[in-house]
Structure formats: structure tokens, C-alpha cells
Amino acid sequence: MGDKANTAAGAAGRALTADRPTAVRNVVLVGHSGSGKTTLVEALAQTAGALNRAGRVEDGGTVSDYDEIEHRQHRSVQLSLVPVGWDGYKINLLDTPGYADFVGELRAGLRAADAALFVVSAAQEADAIAASTRMIWEECAAVGMPRAIVVTHLDTARTDFGELTAVCASLFGGDDPDAVLPLYLPVRGAEGADGHAPATGLVGLLSERIFDYSTGVRQENPPDEGQxxxxxxxxxxxxxxxxxxxxxxxxxxxxxxxxSVDVKTLVDDLEKAVARGTFHPVLAAAPAADGGTQGLGTLELLELITGGFPSPLEHEPPAVTTPDGQPRPPITCDPEGPLVAEVVKTAADPYVGRVSLVRVFSGTLRPDETVHVSGHGLADRGHEDHDVDERIGGLTSPFGKQQRPMAHCIAGDLACVARLGRAETGDTISAKDDPLLIEPWSMPEPLLPLAVEAHSKADEDRLSQGLGRLVAEDPTLRLEQNQDTRQVVLWCLGEAHQDVVLERLRGRYGVQVDAVPYKVSLRETFGGAAAGRGRHVKQSGGHGQFAICEIEVEPLPPGSGIEFVDKVVGGAVPRQFIPSVEKGVRAQAARGVAAGYPLVDIRVTLKDGKAHSVDSSDAAFQTAGALALREAAAEVAVHLLEPVAEVQVLVPDEYVGPVMSDLSGRRGRVVGTDQAGPGRTVVRAEVPEIEIGRYAIDLRSVSHGTGRFDRTYARHEPMPSHLADKVREQA
Incomplete structure (x- = not known):
């Protein structure tokens, strides 16, 4: 690598269209926020001739001109595609957010790619590198995805490339640190006034040649004896x-x-090992110097991508079934095969509507054809299952804010598809006469609640449609209409995710909402037996209202719900009105009797009552039943029950102690720990849900970004009296 003299195949002004899968390379860039992924994408695009000398596309923007939110927040918040042409290859560069809140976009990028570039900043501490990338590295390793490491920010003072390479080897090499080694070493220029010597070139360890980038264009020279x-x-x-x-x-x-082993043999073996995912080269890269067109290391990186990374033919496609779950033979990356594609990203364009970024795994996708769209498996997040036929619009290749038309998109390639009105992220696109469904990729569970209310009546009218479109774009977002608390809740991955959700609702869909405190679904129950008498007697001209009932209430074991027992004798309450009493009791129980939360786990026994031959009615006995339950509640202590969750926290071993201490401080009960592989532990605990509303944020702090957790509802338990008193006061 580094021995070939390549000529850039510019992409400016036209869409790149691959004619065979072997000419495609799909590469996802992974790394911590601020590591330089977007800058590296732009440097590669400029070296490939897709940008002008000023690093701009034709309309004056950059390849990262995608979202106004990104410009305001100065960070990537979504997956973006930048296709470039190089040496007869089409390289689809997938730039992913580095912030943990947008891991869903990262997972989508991994799904669409066949290889990964892990971007590491020389300015980062080793702990930051470990926290942000090790779990993703392990995910890639589990599926055998080829990986390489790119070191950026070499011009940062006091950087040591050798030391950073050793850190990467220890973090990513596992049992074989020699599987993570540099292909090039940086060449330093003259020291500046601050004593720092900037990197001006690279020395190829295999070719033993010096690649000088000091002028902004690579020049090849032999090394001197010292080098x-x-x-x-x-x-x-x-x-x-x-x-x-x-x-x-x-x-x-x-x-x-x-x-002696000749260089060609070494390069061939290197490329095969990289493609197999068993060897992970380390390279260095930086943007071009002022006035230059080739950034340091960008040519070497393009050579690695085209020569060492696999084509889509070498990447096993995901499994497919029929929409009703019947197995189908494995698909292959064949442009002539059955059409199977997947929506890896959904976005809303103010001019053309919904735009879907699609990875084609089999067959060939063409504009204006009718396809079948299948989406299953995320109904709990607001994505309804659907199987529909849709006529797609044009195919385009994105570049910054531009959309360049494509004649077709073959197996292995990616394209943007317009006018897929029903398609959502994760959906499968297939032939209408042979519908198929791709096995979905793993989505992180959103565990941070955001309760919202429409800001005005006009916003309330638009809220439902805006939320529907928002959920269609983002499969990591879960929409909940909580019937107990009567709140609209958006479950997010973190605070930054919440900010983006609110900004998109406001800026993209014109819906202004107010964030309100999230309410946990509490319950009420009787602390002992009690009796109540409901008397509803009113006289006004004409028919009056007359109903009297007497009940006894006793608590039941947790999970019993509400039992209603009829023990009326002698017809004191006519038979036709007994269901009315029960209906009134259950309606009042649903509204609560102390703090406005549903009443559960009681037995209500109707003992006696009175009726009037003319003035008694269904409505009157419903009211009497509700009054009787309220009177009984006034005679006894009513306990508040809070939901308790079973929580499983996965953390590195060194954070087990802090995590257990933190859970105990949340009134949690640690019930056990289990080993989850080398250096990882799962902590199992039962914690009141009211104490873990912000745990998605707090766990990152406690575990330095390395922890993950999931939770499931276990049961409701009595709330401590001092907390219950506060809830009653607020109610």
C-alpha cells in the first residue's frame, strides 16, 4: 500500500453510478465526537476530486451541509452519505455521529457498510477512546466486519503517534496486539516557536518510501539513512x-x-487479512495544506479502501423471510437477483417530502417502479407493521445539499429514493410480486422520558402528524400515549437526543411543544377494610334521582385488580341496578380516591341499598357507587403504590462498585451480579421507576460512558410514607 500512483476520478457535477458490485466500497466512519470524522470525509472527497481547492462543492457548501441543527450545535447528529470516485471505484463514505445519544444513526451506518474506519484523535485521552469506541469495535468484530484505524489531529501539541498506536493495540487488539499495527509513520517538519514539529509527510513501512505532503500534493522520495x-x-x-x-x-x-519476502507478496497478504477482518492497519490523515488538494495520508487511505476493504460481494447479506415469517433461501449480491433493499435512514426534505437512504442487497432498483414495502417489529415504538405497494420516485446520489440523479442502483450500492410515503427506517423494499422481509438490525432501547404538551391550540392540531413523521425518521425514538398519566411521552437516548427531537418538531414540522415533568404511573390501594355509604338523592321538577348503596371494601394481594361482589338480599337494590353500582365503583377506582391515581387490589362488596320505583336510574346508582367508594376511602389509610423495575446494568468490572453504590442510593435492591465476558459484569437490581427517570444520563457519568442498561416492569410496591405525602400534597 502506498506504492501505486493513483489518479483521482472526480465526482463533481455528476452522480456516480456503479456498474458492478466489485467496483463499490461501502465504508462507515466511527469515532468519538470531535475525533474529526467529517473533516476526514471532506479531505478524502477533496483528494478524490469531488471538491474544489477551497474544499467546497459546486453550490458553495461542503459535503457536511445536511442539517441546520448540526450547524447550530457544531456536531453531527445524523448519518450522512458522501459518495466519491477513485481509481475506477465508487466509494460510499458513511459519516456517523460520535455522540452516544445518536448511536441509532451509527448502527444504521454499520448496517449499510461493508467495512469500518475507526477515527481516533491524537488529542484525545486514552479513556475517551476506550469509552466511545471499544463497544462498537466489539460489535464489528462479532460480525467479522473489516476495520482500520485512522489517527487525526497529529498537529496537536505533544502528540505521540507511537504511543497512540500502542493504546489502540491494547484496546482493540485483544489477545493479539500485533493485529493492530501502523502501515506508515508520520514524518515531522521543523519545530515551531512552541517546540512542536508538525507532520509533513509519511514514511511507508513496506515500500520504504517517503510521501511528502508539505506542498499539499504528495511527492515521493527515498528515505535518508536516519529515516x-x-x-x-x-x-x-x-x-x-x-x-x-x-x-x-x-x-x-x-x-x-x-x-526475503517481496513487497508485492506482503501487500497481497495484507489486503487479504484486512478484508477478512483479522488485521487492522493504523494510518494517519489530515486535511490538505493551504492551496493544496491532497491531505496528508488521504491517498494512502483511499488505496487501503479500494485495495484492502472488501466489495459488497464479500459481505454476507442479512437473512430474509417472507412478510409472514416463512424462511427464504439466502440472497446474494447479484444485480440480476430478486430485488431486496433496506431503508437505513429516513429524512424529510422541505421540497420533495420524505427521502429514504437505501442499501440495495440484491437486484437492481430503478426509478419510477412499483415496489413492495414491508415494515415489522417496532410496533412498540410507534412504527406500525405494514405491507404495502408503493411507486417510488427518482433515485439520487447525495453530495452536500445537492441531489444528483442516478439511472439505477445495483446490488451493493446506496441511493436516495424519493416519494416513499409509507417507508420508514428499517423497512424492506422488494419486488411487488415477490415481497420479502429483511431481518432487522439491533436498535438501542430509548430509556430517557420526555413528556410534552402542545404549546397552543394550533400546535395541538399539528402535533399528531408531526410526531408520526418524527417517529418514522428515527427508530430509536419511542412514542407513548400514557393512559394512566394522560401524557404524551417521547422516549429518547439522552439529553442531546431530546434537544434534537424538540428542534425537529419545531423547525421541520412547525410544531411548538413544551416539555413538562414526566409522571410515573402510580397506583392506590386500601390499607385496611372500610365501609362506605353512597347516597344520591335529588328532587327537581319531574323525575328526580334516587339511589342509595352500602358497600364494604377490603384489600387484596398485589396483582388482584378489582373484585366486585353482590351480597344484596331482599331486593334492596333491584337486580337491574347492581351492574350500575359496579360501573360507578370501577369508574371512581380508575379516577383514584386520594391522589388521582388508579385504585387497585381491592374487593368491593355491595351489602345493602335503597331504590325508588320512579326516581331510581342507571345513572343515579352509578353516582351512588362512586360516592360510596369515596366515603370508604375517607375512613381508612390509602397507600400509594409505585412501579418497581428490574434493572440490568452492563459495565466494565472497574465500575461495578460505583454502579452498585449508585443503585443503592436510588432505593434499589441489588439482587446479584453475573460475568458477561472478559472484563464485563451485569449488575441486577430492583429499583423504583421514579428513581431512574434520568438513569440513562447518570449511568454515563458513573461509568465514564461505558455502561449500558435495560429495564422491565416488575410490580407495584407501597411507596415510603414521606414520599407518598409529597405526592398527595402535589395532587
């Missing part, structure tokens, strides 16, 4: 690391026996 000594040890280690991954089992013995 040869510098690279000798690193080169020997790299060669041994490559040979260890070689499919030629005799090569290591021959090398250790003194036989």
Missing part, C-alpha cells in the same frame, strides 16, 4: 504481523529462516 534506522524496527514488526495472518503457512518459517 531508514527510524523505520527498521517498526517495519520488521509489521512484516511479522502480516506474515502471521498469511494464508501461506510456510511463509513465517521461510522469513525467520532469513528468506
Amino acid at each position: 531508514r534506522e527510524l523505520i527498521a524496527e517498526a517495519r520488521a514488526r509489521l512484516i511479522e504481523g502480516i506474515i502471521a495472518e498469511s494464508e501461506d503457512e510456510t511463509l513465517m518459517d521461510r522469513y525467520l529462516g532469513g528468506e
